[in-house]
Amino acid sequence: MAVTETERNQDTTGISNSEYAPLIAKELSLPQKGVKAVLQLLADGNTIPFIARYRKEATGGMDETVLRSIEDRWQLQKTLDARKAFILKTIAQQDRLNAQLQQQIEACQDLTELELLYEPFKPKRRTRATIAREQDLEPLAEILWQQQPLGESKKAVLSRYVDPDKEVPDAQTALQGALDIVAERWSEDATRRRWLIEQAFQYARIHSRVKRGKQEQATQYQQYFEHSEPVGKVPGHRVLAMLRGAAEKMLALSIAFQHDHELNRLKQECVTNRNFEFHQELLQTVEDCFQRLLMPATETSVFQRLRESAEREAIEVFGKNLRDLLMAPPAGLRPTMGIDPGFRTGCKVAVVDATGEFIESATIYPTPPRNDQATAEQTVLKLIRQHQVELISIGNGTASRETESFVRDLIQRHDLSITVTMVSEAGASIYSASEQAAAEFPQLDLTIRSAISIARRLQDPLAELVKTDPKSIGVGQYQHDVNQTELKRCLDRIVESCVNQVGVDLNTASIPLLSYVAGIGPKLAANIVQHRQSIGRFDRREQLNKVPKLGKKAFQQAAGFLRIPSGENPLDASAVHPERYALVEKIARNLKVSLPNLVGSRDICQRIKPADFVSDDCGLLTITDIIEELAKPGRDPRSEFRSVKFNDQIKEMADLKPNLILEGIVTNVTHFGAFVDIGVHQDGLVHISQLSNEYVSDPSLVVSVGQIVKVKVQEVDLDRKRISLTRKF
Numbered sequence: 001m002a003v004t005e006t007e008r009n010q011d012t013t014g015i016s017n018s019e020y021a022p023l024i025a026k027e028l029s030l031p032q033k034g035v036k037a038v039l040q041l042l043a044d045g046n047t048i049p050f051i052a053r054y055r056k057e058a059t060g061g062m063d064e065t066v067l068r069s070i071e072d073r074w075q076l077q078k079t080l081d082a083r084k085a086f087i088l089k090t091i092a093q094q095d096r097l098n099a100q101l102q103q104q105i106e107a108c109q110d111l112t113e114l115e116l117l118y119e120p121f122k123p124k125r126r127t128r129a130t131i132a133r134e135q136d137l138e139p140l141a142e143i144l145w146q147q148q149p150l151g152e153s154k155k156a157v158l159s160r161y162v163d164p165d166k167e168v169p170d171a172q173t174a175l176q177g178a179l180d181i182v183a184e185r186w187s188e189d190a191t192r193r194r195w196l197i198e199q200a201f202q203y204a205r206i207h208s209r210v211k212r213g214k215q216e217q218a219t220q221y222q223q224y225f226e227h228s229e230p231v232g233k234v235p236g237h238r239v240l241a242m243l244r245g246a247a248e249k250m251l252a253l254s255i256a257f258q259h260d261h262e263l264n265r266l267k268q269e270c271v272t273n274r275n276f277e278f279h280q281e282l283l284q285t286v287e288d289c290f291q292r293l294l295m296p297a298t299e300t301s302v303f304q305r306l307r308e309s310a311e312r313e314a315i316e317v318f319g320k321n322l323r324d325l326l327m328a329p330p331a332g333l334r335p336t337m338g339i340d341p342g343f344r345t346g347c348k349v350a351v352v353d354a355t356g357e358f359i360e361s362a363t364i365y366p367t368p369p370r371n372d373q374a375t376a377e378q379t380v381l382k383l384i385r386q387h388q389v390e391l392i393s394i395g396n397g398t399a400s401r402e403t404e405s406f407v408r409d410l411i412q413r414h415d416l417s418i419t420v421t422m423v424s425e426a427g428a429s430i431y432s433a434s435e436q437a438a439a440e441f442p443q444l445d446l447t448i449r450s451a452i453s454i455a456r457r458l459q460d461p462l463a464e465l466v467k468t469d470p471k472s473i474g475v476g477q478y479q480h481d482v483n484q485t486e487l488k489r490c491l492d493r494i495v496e497s498c499v500n501q502v503g504v505d506l507n508t509a510s511i512p513l514l515s516y517v518a519g520i521g522p523k524l525a526a527n528i529v530q531h532r533q534s535i536g537r538f539d540r541r542e543q544l545n546k547v548p549k550l551g552k553k554a555f556q557q558a559a560g561f562l563r564i565p566s567g568e569n570p571l572d573a574s575a576v577h578p579e580r581y582a583l584v585e586k587i588a589r590n591l592k593v594s595l596p597n598l599v600g601s602r603d604i605c606q607r608i609k610p611a612d613f614v615s616d617d618c619g620l621l622t623i624t625d626i627i628e629e630l631a632k633p634g635r636d637p638r639s640e641f642r643s644v645k646f647n648d649q650i651k652e653m654a655d656l657k658p659n660l661i662l663e664g665i666v667t668n669v670t671h672f673g674a675f676v677d678i679g680v681h682q683d684g685l686v687h688i689s690q691l692s693n694e695y696v697s698d699p700s701l702v703v704s705v706g707q708i709v710k711v712k713v714q715e716v717d718l719d720r721k722r723i724s725l726t727r728k729f
Contacts, residue, residue, distance in 0.1 A: 017043045017074070023109075024073045034060040038070045047518040048493075049500035050557045054577050057619035064497055080111055087118045094121060112305075116190035129184035132177030135166045140174060141181035144282065147273040154277050175278075179285045186270050186286070187293035196262065196298040197305070201232040204302070205256045208242045211249065218250035231255065231302060236310030237671050240478040243307060255299045263290050311482040313671060317700070319490045321475035321669050324705035326498040329641040330460040331419065334390040337383060338455025339407070340425065340447055341399035343367050349380065350451035351387045355508050356459055358441065359387055361448045366406040367399045377410050384416065392418055393458035395425030395450070401651040401679055408648075421458055421643040422679070424667060426474030428453045431467050436512060462502055462638075466495055467512045475705050477670045492516075499561075501637055503575060506544075506562040507537045519557025524550050538564055541572045563634055570599040574633035576626055583618060584626065598630060605631040644708050646679030653680050653718055660713045661729065666703050674703045676711055676725055684723030686711060691727055 021036035028035070037058040041051050048071065052064045059067070084105055091097040101117070108114045124130065132141070140161045143150070150157055158171035161178070168174050186192065210218055210225040218225070224242055245251035263286070270289075271282045333354045340348040346365040352358055360383060364376035383389065392411075394404050404422060411418050431437055432449035441449050456464040470491040471479050479487060499516040506528075514525035524547070531547045532538065541559050544550055560577040567573060571581055587608060588598045598604055608630075610623040629635075644665045650656065656678075664678035674691065675683040691702050703709065715724040 020074055020077050024070055027073060028069055031060060034062060035070055038067060039074060042071060045553055047557050049518040054560060056621040061621050083114060091121045096121060116193050120188035127184065128180040132181050135168050135177055137161055137174060137177040138181060140178035144178055144182050144278055147276040150277050179281060183285050183289035183293060186289045196294060197301050199262055200255060200257060200298060200302045203258050204231045205229060206231050206234055207254045207256055208251050211252050214250050221245040221250055224251055235671060236313035237477060239306045239310040240314060240481050244481050255302050266290055314477045314482050315487050315490045317670055318476040318479055319494045320700050321705045322470055322491060322494050323498060325475050326462045326465055327638050328461045328706040329639045331391050331458045331641045333459055335388050336391040336393060336455040336459050337389045338451040339394045339403060340451040340454055341395055341397060341403040343399045344369060347403050348447040348451040350448055350455055351383050351389060352452060352455045356456045358452050367402045373406060380410060390418060391458055392420045393423050393455050395428065395454045396422045396677060397425050419643060423454055423457045424474060425454055427468040427472035430472045436467055462498055463513050466516060475668050503561055503563050503634060506564050517558050517561050519554040524554060539568045541578055570596050575629050580626060583613060587613060599633050602631045642708060650679060653682055653716060656713050656716045658713055662711055664709060664711055666705055666707045666709060669699050669703055669705055674699050676709060682721050682723060684725040686725045686727055693728055
C-alpha cells in the first residue's frame with residue numbers, strides 16, 4: 001500500500017512533524033519557519049550534509065551543527081511522545097489514570113522526569129508492600145495515610161485486619177504491613193525523588209574506596225583508593241574511571257547524603273498530624289522509607305545521571321578528536337612507501353602509487369638483532385628509484401625511531417628529495433585483519449597490509465581511516481565504557497560530515513569511503529565499486545543512474561559530493577550539484593565564455609553578479625556558493641600538510657631530561673589535558689593547567705589532535721611510564 005503525504009509527515013504517535021517546529025524553535029532559539037523547513041526536509045528523506053550544502057534557502061543557511069541539533073531534538077521529542085503514549089495507555093489499563101496525572105504526563109518535556117512520574121505504576125518485583133496488599137491491608141494503610149483522628153482505640157482499629165488465614169496473626173503484623181504500604185507510597189512520589197536528587201547534586205559527596213584485598217590488583221585506580229569529592233563537581237573522566245573500577249570489582253562506590261537535614265524535611269512533609277494516634281509509628285516509618293527505599297533509589301539515580309553526563313562528555317571529546325584526525329592535512333596523492341617497523345621480525349615495506357594502489361613489498365632488517373643496514377639500504381633505494389617514491393610514511397610503534405633514523409640517514413647520504421613522516425599506526429593492525437583488507441589483498445600477509453595502510457594514511461588520512469572502527473584509532477576517552485549505540489551514532493555522523501565536506505573521487509574511492517557519502521550506504525557503495533570494476537571508470541556523474549538500485553533520491557543526495565576529476569564535464573569535478581548545471585551554463589552564456597573557461601577562473605567569476613541570477617527556484621545563498629565553487633572547483637577544506645620533526649637525539653624515555661624542549665604532535669585531547677607524541681614510544685601528558693600561560697577551561701579550545709606543538713619536559717617516571725609535559729615556557 002502506498003504511503004500518503006500525511007502519513008509520511010507523521011510519526012508513530014500520529015503527531016504531525018510540523019507540530020514539533022514551535023517547541024524545537026523555542027528551545028533552540030531558532031526561527032520557526034526554518035525549523036519547520038528542516039523537519040520537512042528530514043521527513044522527506046534528505047540527509048544532513050545535503051540539506052546543509054544544497055538547501056540553504058529553505059533553512060536560512062543553517063550549518064550542520066544547527067541541523068544536527070534540530071534532528072536530535074526532533075528524535076528526542078518523538079521518543080518522548082511515544083513513551084508518553086505507552087505510559088498513559090498502561091496507567092489507563094490499571095484504572096489509575098486521573099485528569100491531573102494525565103495533564104502532568106502530557107506536559108512533561110524530560111524523559112527522566114517522565115520516568116519518575118511513571119515509577120508508581122511500573123510492574124514491580126514482590127516487595128513488602130506488595131505482600132501487605134495481598135493481605136488486604138490497603139484499607140488500613142489508607143487510614144494511616146490520611147492521618148485523621150480514629151474515633152476509637154488503636155487496638156480496635158488494628159484488630160479488624162488480623163487474619164491468620166492471610167498470614168496476619170496479630171495486630172503488630174497488620175500495622176507493620178500497612179506501614180510498609182505507606183512507606184512505598186511515600187518513596188514513589190516524583191516530587192520527593194526529584195528533590196532528593198537535587199539535594200545530592202548540591203550537597204552530597206561521592207566516595208570511592210578500594211575493596212579489601214584488591215590493593216595490589218588495582219594499582220591503576222590508586223588515586224581512588226580513598227577518595228571523596230562533591231557529587232556536583234566531579235569531572236566526567238573521574239566518574240568513568242571510578243565506574244570502571246567498580247565494574248571490575250576493584251572499587252566500592254557510594255553517595256554520602258546529609259541525612260539529618262533530608263530526614264527532618266521528609267518527616268515534616270510526610271507526618272503532618274501530631275495528634276494522630278499512630279504519629280510515632282509514622283515517624284519511624286519515614287526513617288525506614290528514607291534508609292530502605294529512598295536512599296538506594298536516589299543513589300542509583302545519581303550514579304545514572306553522573307554516568308550519562310560523563311558519557312556525553314566523553315563522546316563529545318571523542319567526536320571532536322576524531323574530526324580533527326580525519327581532517328588532518330593530506331600529504332597528497334604521490335607515490336608513497338609505507339614502513340611498519342619491527343625488531344625481531346623486521347620492518348615490512350610497501351609501496352603504493354599516487355592513487356594508493358599497491359605496487360610492491362619487501363621486508364628489511366635495519367634494526368637489532370640483525371642490524372643488516374646494508375641490505376636494507378639496497379632494498380629501500382631500489383624501491384624508491386624503481387617507483388619514483390616521493391613520500392615515506394613510518395608507523396609510530398615499536399622500533400619506529402630506530403627505523404626513522406635509518407631512513408633519514410639514507411635519504412641524507414643519497415641526497416634524495418623525499419619527505420619522511422611518522423604516522424600513527426593505531427588501528428592499522430585491526431584494519432589489516434579485517435574482511436575489507438582481506439578482500440582487497442587476499443594474497444598478502446597481515447603485516448604487509450598494515451604497511452600499505454600506513455602509506456595511505458600519509459597520502460590521505462580520511463580515505464584510509466574510514467576503513468577502521470573509529471574506536472580503534474586511539475583518540476577516545478573511556479570509549480569502551482560509554483553507551484556504544486550513542487558512541488557509534490556520534491562517530492558515524494562525524495565521519496559522514498568529514499567525508500562529505502571533503503568530497504570523494506568517484507573513480508578511486510573504496511567501499512568504506514563511498515558508504516559515508518550522503519544517500520549511499522554500504523550496499524550502494526558496493527554496487528558502485530562493482531559497476532566501476534565491470535564497466536570501467538565513470539566519465540560523467542549521470543552515469544551513476546545506471547548503478548543497480550541507485551535511485552533518483554540517492555543520486556540527488558550523493559551527486560554533489562562525488563567528484564570526477566578530468567571527466568567530460570568540468571562541473572563534475574566540483575561541488576556544484578547537477579541540479580544547478582543549467583544555471584551555470586546560463587551564467588557562462590551571459591558572460592560569453594565557454595564552460596571549461598569559466599570553471600576554475602577566479603577572474604571570470606569575479607565578473608558574475610549574483611543578483612542577476614536569483615530566481616524563485618534559486619536564491620542568493622545558493623548563487624554565492626556556486627560562484628565560490630566555480631572559482632576554486634573541488635577545493636579541499638583541509639589545511640596544508642606539515643611533518644613533525646622529532647629530536648634525533650631523543651629516542652627512548654631514558655633520553656628525556658627535565659626542561660628539555662621538544663617538538664611533538666597531539667595524539668589525543670581529553671577534558672583534563674592533551675597527550676603528545678614526542679617520539680619515545682610513550683605519549684606525554686600536558687595537563688590542562690600546563691596548556692597555556694592563560695587560564696584554560698577546555699583543552700580543545702587551545703589544542704587539537706594532529707596539531708604540531710612545542711613542549712617542555714617537566715617530569716619523567718620510568719617505572720610508571722609517565723611523562724609530564726608543559727607548554728608554559
